[in-house]
Amino acid sequence: MSGGTAVPGALAPDFDVPALGGGYRELRDVVHPGGGIVIFFKTECETSALLLSHIGPLADAVEKEERLFLAVAQNSDEEARKFRDQLGLRFPVACDKPPHAASRAYAVVTVPTLFVIDGAGRIAERVEGFIKSEVLALGAAVEQALALGDIPPVLERADELPELKPG
Numbered sequence: 001m002s003g004g005t006a007v008p009g010a011l012a013p014d015f016d017v018p019a020l021g022g023g024y025r026e027l028r029d030v031v032h033p034g035g036g037i038v039i040f041f042k043t044e045c046e047t048s049a050l051l052l053s054h055i056g057p058l059a060d061a062v063e064k065e066e067r068l069f070l071a072v073a074q075n076s077d078e079e080a081r082k083f084r085d086q087l088g089l090r091f092p093v094a095c096d097k098p099p100h101a102a103s104r105a106y107a108v109v110t111v112p113t114l115f116v117i118d119g120a121g122r123i124a125e126r127v128e129g130f131i132k133s134e135v136l137a138l139g140a141a142v143e144q145a146l147a148l149g150d151i152p153p154v155l156e157r158a159d160e161l162p163e164l165k166p167g
Contacts, residue, residue: 006106008126012117013105017072017094020081025094027121029068034119035146036068040096040103041112043075043083047130047165048112052087054161058138058154059091065148072096074103074111110166114138118145130165132158 006013014027030036037058041048052071059069069091073080077095084093096102106115116125116138124145127134136158139151155161 006108006115006123006126008123010123012115012121012123013102015072015096015102015105017096017102018077019092019094020077020084025068025070025072025092027117030070030117031119031121033066033068035117035124036070037062037114037116037142038070038072038106039112039114040072040074040106040108043073043079045111049083049087050161050165051112051114051130051135052089054155054157055135056090056156057152058142061148061151062142062146063091065146067146067148068092070094072102074100074108116141116145119147130162132161132163 012027016024016026019025030038041052062069071091071093073093073095075095076097080093080095110128114127115123118124125138125141127138136154139154142148143151
């Protein structure tokens with residue numbers, strides 16, 4: 001795991017990133033409804049594409065419970081919009097443009113990096129890269145941290161995915 005203070009149990013760092021389609025997303029948008037998920041990615045990263053294209057069931061479950069699932073691209077609006085459209089992503093996407101203040105605050109050195117943030121603003125879980133067993137185990141952490149009911153399978157077509165894909 002990376003260094004820094006963005007580790008499970010720590011208060012989640014504040015952020016303010018422009019959302020595709022207008023407006024901004026901030027930590028309070030995640031915390032206020034009772035927690036949510038923030039995932040940092042790069043459009044040119046094959047591991048980011050793998051994870052984001054298969055994590056729809058988790059995103060749907062989180063959003064169904066009126067929590068925020070937010071993907072934050074370390075790219076321009078144009079690159080992020082094209083990536084979102086190519087993959088058919090149905091969840092909100094924002095951009096952390098240079099100098100990548102949000103990514104730095106979360107000590108992101110590998111993408112994708114996913115954070116489960118609870119309703120008190122604490123990081124409940126941090127998953128870096130793609131290790132299928134770790135991603136699949138997120139269901140229980142999400143249920144507990146966000147006080148949700150049963151979470152459906154975290155990944156679509158999990159049996160088709162590799163056990164490991166470095167970020």
